[in-house]
Amino acid sequence: MKLTDSQIEKLYNFTQKHYVEWYDVQTELVDHLANGIETQWQENPNTSFEDALKTEFKKFGVMGFGDVVEERTKALNKTYWRLIWKNFKGFFKLPKIILTLFLIWAYYTALSFSMQYHTNWVVIPTLTVLFGFPWYFWIKEFKRSRRLKKQTGKKWLFDNTISQLGGLVHVMNFAIYFQVFYQNKQVWPVSLSVIFSICAVLIGMLIYIAVYVVTPKLRNEMAQHNPEYNFV
Amino acid sequence: MSNSKLYKGSLNTIILKLLNENDKMYGYEITQKVKALTKGELNITEGALYPALHKLEAEGLLDVEVAKVDNRLRKYYKLTETGTKETVNKLNELAEYIKTMQALVKPKFA
Numbered sequence: 001m002k003l004t005d006s007q008i009e010k011l012y013n014f015t016q017k018h019y020v021e022w023y024d025v026q027t028e029l030v031d032h033l034a035n036g037i038e039t040q041w042q043e044n045p046n047t048s049f050e051d052a053l054k055t056e057f058k059k060f061g062v063m064g065f066g067d068v069v070e071e072r073t074k075a076l077n078k079t080y081w082r083l084i085w086k087n088f089k090g091f092f093k094l095p096k097i098i099l100t101l102f103l104i105w106a107y108y109t110a111l112s113f114s115m116q117y118h119t120n121w122v123v124i125p126t127l128t129v130l131f132g133f134p135w136y137f138w139i140k141e142f143k144r145s146r147r148l149k150k151q152t153g154k155k156w157l158f159d160n161t162i163s164q165l166g167g168l169v170h171v172m173n174f175a176i177y178f179q180v181f182y183q184n185k186q187v188w189p190v191s192l193s194v195i196f197s198i199c200a201v202l203i204g205m206l207i208y209i210a211v212y213v214v215t216p217k218l219r220n221e222m223a224q225h226n227p228e229y230n231f232v
Numbered sequence: 233m234s235n236s237k238l239y240k241g242s243l244n245t246i247i248l249k250l251l252n253e254n255d256k257m258y259g260y261e262i263t264q265k266v267k268a269l270t271k272g273e274l275n276i277t278e279g280a281l282y283p284a285l286h287k288l289e290a291e292g293l294l295d296v297e298v299a300k301v302d303n304r305l306r307k308y309y310k311l312t313e314t315g316t317k318e319t320v321n322k323l324n325e326l327a328e329y330i331k332t333m334q335a336l337v338k339p340k341f342a
Contacts, residue, residue, distance in 0.1 A: 008304050027298070028259065028307045032278065035260035061279040071283030075290035082292060226298040228305065 001041045003034050007049055014053065020065045022157035023228070025072050029065060033057070072157060080166035080214065087209045100201065108197040115187045126200050130207065137211055138169045156229070158222055165210045239274060243284050245326050246276075248293065248311065248319040256297065256310040259285060285309055293318050 003011075011030040020026050036056035040047050057064070091100045107122075114122040141163030149155050164170070188196070222229045239246075250265055251257055257265070262285075263276045288294045293315035297308045311319065 002302055003304075005303050027305045028282065031258065031301075031304055031306050032260050032282075034304055039264075059278050061277065063279060067279050068282045068286075072286050075283075075286035078287075078290035079292075082290070225296055226305075227300065228298070 001045060002038060003049075008034065010049075011053070014057075015065060018057075018065050020069055021155055022069070022072075022160070023154035024156050024158050024226070025065075025069055027228075029068065069157075073161070076158060076161040077166050080161055080210075080218070083214045083217065084166065084206065084209050087213050088206060091205055100205070103201045103204075104197050107201055108193060111193050111197055115193065118187065123196075130200065130203050133207060133211075134165055134169045137165065138163050154228075158218070158229075162215050162218060165207070168206070168210060242326060243276065243280060244288060245319075245322040247281075247284060247288065248315065248322055251294070251309060251311045252316065252319045256308040258306050258308050288315070 008030060011033050012026055014033070015026040015029050020029060033053060033056045036059070037049065037052040040052045040055065060068070090096055107126075111122045114120070141159070145155060145159050145163065148159075219229075246266060247262060250262055254265075259278075259281055263278070263281060266274055266276050285294065289296060289309070293312060294309045295312050295315075297310065298305050299308060300306075
């Protein structure tokens with residue numbers, strides 16, 4: 001005996017009620033529960049759908065689906081950072097390392113030039129872009145997810161990971177500590193300028209890789225592997 | 233795994249080994265296969281299986297594919313190239329572990 005469409009729908013609602021709001025996670029759990037229920041029906045066809053579901057859910061232990069969601073979130077972040085790191089390393093190998101070094105040198109030159117005139121013309125726009133852009137991206141993605149939820153009724157944990165840049169958005173909260181630069185118009189020592197230039201270029205590269213390399217790559221992979229994710 | 237914590241460290245190896253033999257599998261199928269192979273002796277719990285699968289996927293050892301089966305979607309797992317290589321390493325590690333444990337538990341006296 002197989003589950004009907006309405007019973008499958010009930011299973012989706014069941015996972016939703018048990019705090020799994022992400023469609024990609026729900027799908028795997030629904031199939032698992034459905035398989036379990038069907039196996040029970042093979043052994044005992046008189047078991048009701050509700051009772052069979054209760055038995056299957058118990059197998060997930062006291063934490064219910066909690067562990068699955070938590071581990072899935074961690075795993076998605078890990079996948080995301082593994083890809084970022086893979087691409088990031090590429091910028092330290094020939095030929096791309098030439099571009100990396102050139103960018104650091106160019107930035108340092110611009111920074112030193114602005115320092116000579118006791119201005120923050122380079123520092124302020126840099127910080128604004130580096131810390132503002134991830135937030136702009138997050139808001140843009142948040143709106144996209146909300147629109148998709150309205151259109152399809154589905155929310156994807158996968159999209160949530162992408163929108164938060166694998167947690168990078170929260171790291172950017174540190175921007176608040178950088179206000180010191182806004183007030184400090186003294187000429188920086190060379191070492192500070194060099195460190196700042198390296199950090200600015202590397203963080204910029206990290207954001208670029210996350211938004212323009214890893215995000216589209218993951219979306220395409222997801223679309224290839226999942227027939228439901230057809231809005232790339 | 234409900235029946236023994238001793239099996240816990242070998243869960244990843246069990247999953248990799250099964251996928252190595254079966255091309256692609258879904259979560260429920262893995263639990264049933266283990267149950268059948270061990271004649272019900274080993275029971276992989278759902279709460280341990282999915283986190284393990286997701287972790288292996290994040291490490292790049294597994295690839296996924298979602299397909300419509302009957303009236304629902306099913307997520308299949310299969311080994312990547314790295315996953316196939318890692319299976320060999322993990323199986324060797326496990327064999328070494330079993331050998332060491334046997335030497336400890338049943339020492340041969342000359």
